[in-house]
Amino acid sequence: xxxxxxxxxxxxxxxxxxxxxxxxxxxxxxxxxxxxxxxxxxxxxxxxxxxxxxxxxxxxxxxxxxxxxxxxxxxxxxxxxxxxxxxxxxxxxxxxxxxxxxxxxxxxxxxxxxxxxxxxxxxxxxxxxx
Numbered sequence: 001x002x003x004x005x006x007x008x009x010x011x012x013x014x015x016x017x018x019x020x021x022x023x024x025x026x027x028x029x030x031x032x033x034x035x036x037x038x039x040x041x042x043x044x045x046x047x048x049x050x051x052x053x054x055x056x057x058x059x060x061x062x063x064x065x066x067x068x069x070x071x072x073x074x075x076x077x078x079x080x081x082x083x084x085x086x087x088x089x090x091x092x093x094x095x096x097x098x099x100x101x102x103x104x105x106x107x108x109x110x111x112x113x114x115x116x117x118x119x120x121x122x123x124x125x126x127x128x129x130x
Contacts, residue, residue: 002026002119004095009124016085018126022078022095030073033098035106036080037114038091038126044111048093049080050103058103063089085128095121 008020020036035050049069051057057069068081078095097119098106106117 002032002097004097004119004121006093006095006121006124009093009126011127011129012085014086014128014130016128017081017083018085019082020080020093020095020124020126022080022121024076024078024097031099032118033101033103033106034069034071034078035096035098035103035117036069036078037094037096038089039094039123040088040091043091045094045114046111047107047109050106051078052103056103058107060107082126085126087128087130090126090128092123092125094123 003025005023006020008018012018031053033050033052036048037045038048039045047060048063049059049067051069051071066084071078096117098117
């Protein structure tokens with residue numbers, strides 16, 4: 001099986017930056033679409049960004065121009081660079097992997113479809129103060 005472990009979360013002020021990492025172990029994942037989701041207190045889990053095996057990517061409108069998703073298949077790692085952070089970005093951020101779903105399909109998937117994604121990490125907390 002594939003295992004995903006997130007790191008890099010923490011506390012920063014509005015306007016600050018953080019970089020999240022997702023370490024992947026298990027079977028080769030270079031053909032998987034990798035994604036980041038987040039869940040704020042009292043809210044449903046939502047899509048943030050996704051990237052395919054050839055670096056094609058897709059973002060939710062609220063983070064476009066501020067967040068960048070990337071992957072290094074040789075290092076079995078996925079990253080989320082977060083700049084110009086806002087208090088509303090505060091959430092637990094989850095790494096996810098799916099064998100067949102495209103980044104665009106992940107972005108428009110209803111919340112009820114998240115259970116069909118192949119693999120999930122346990123999350124890392126990002127807190128942005130004002």
